[in-house]
Amino acid sequence: MRHWGAICLVLGLGCAAASASERAAVLEAIHQIENPRNVARPGPRGELGAYQFRAETWRMHTALPFARAIERACSDVVAERHYDWLRRGLERAGLPASAYQVALAWNSGLHAVITGRAPPTAHRYAERAANLAAALHAERRLAAR
Numbered sequence: 383m384r385h386w387g388a389i390c391l392v393l394g395l396g397c398a399a400a401s402a403s404e405r406a407a408v409l410e411a412i413h414q415i416e417n418p419r420n421v422a423r424p425g426p427r428g429e430l431g432a433y434q435f436r437a438e439t440w441r442m443h444t445a446l447p448f449a450r451a452i453e454r455a456c457s458d459v460v461a462e463r464h465y466d467w468l469r470r471g472l473e474r475a476g477l478p479a480s481a482y483q484v485a486l487a488w489n490s491g492l493h494a495v496i497t498g499r500a501p502p503t504a505h506r507y508a509e510r511a512a513n514l515a516a517a518l519h520a521e522r523r524l525a526a527r
Contacts, residue, residue: 404519408481409433409461411514412488415507422452431457439464468492485511 416434425434431451440448443463450456468487469479475496477483487495488511490504500508 403522404481404515405462405465407515407519407522408484408511409458409465410518411481411511412461412485414514415511420454433457433461433464435460435464443467464488471496480512481515482508482512485515 413432416429417432420432422430424430427436429436430440430448432454435448435451435457437448440446440451440460443460444456446456446460451460465484465488468484471492472479472483472487472495477496483495486500486504486508489507490500494500494504
């Protein structure tokens with residue numbers, strides 16, 4: 383993934399748009415897995431919003447009160463920031479910032495992915511999210527034609 387930017391620059395392709403589109407597909411997949419009906423009540427560990435943020439994660443990316451996580455627009459902004467933070471962390475560790483790796487880090491934490499300690503349930507989550515994101519991304523590309 384790290385080399386796509388250079389390839390796109392040379393070929394004159396719109397990789398920023400492709401990257402944004404991929405990010406949107408991954409985030410929508412995470413939303414569909416985490417909270418597809420946008421339930422406002424907290425999850426079992428206090429998670430809130432479309433992406434089921436924990437308070438600590440929310441506070442990493444915004445000063446807004448955690449209660450605002452149930453507002454989709456606020457949650458979307460924080461989700462994009464968190465996705466970008468995970469992607470940068472994976473790249474700094476020399477790991478691919480693929481949909482699978484980002485979803486794995488989303489579910490188990492960046493440190494767990496970098497150290498190879500993500501649990502099997504997180505790998506299943508990441509596989510589900512990556513497959514769903516690929517399908518969503520393909521749908522969007524077809525719709526754009």
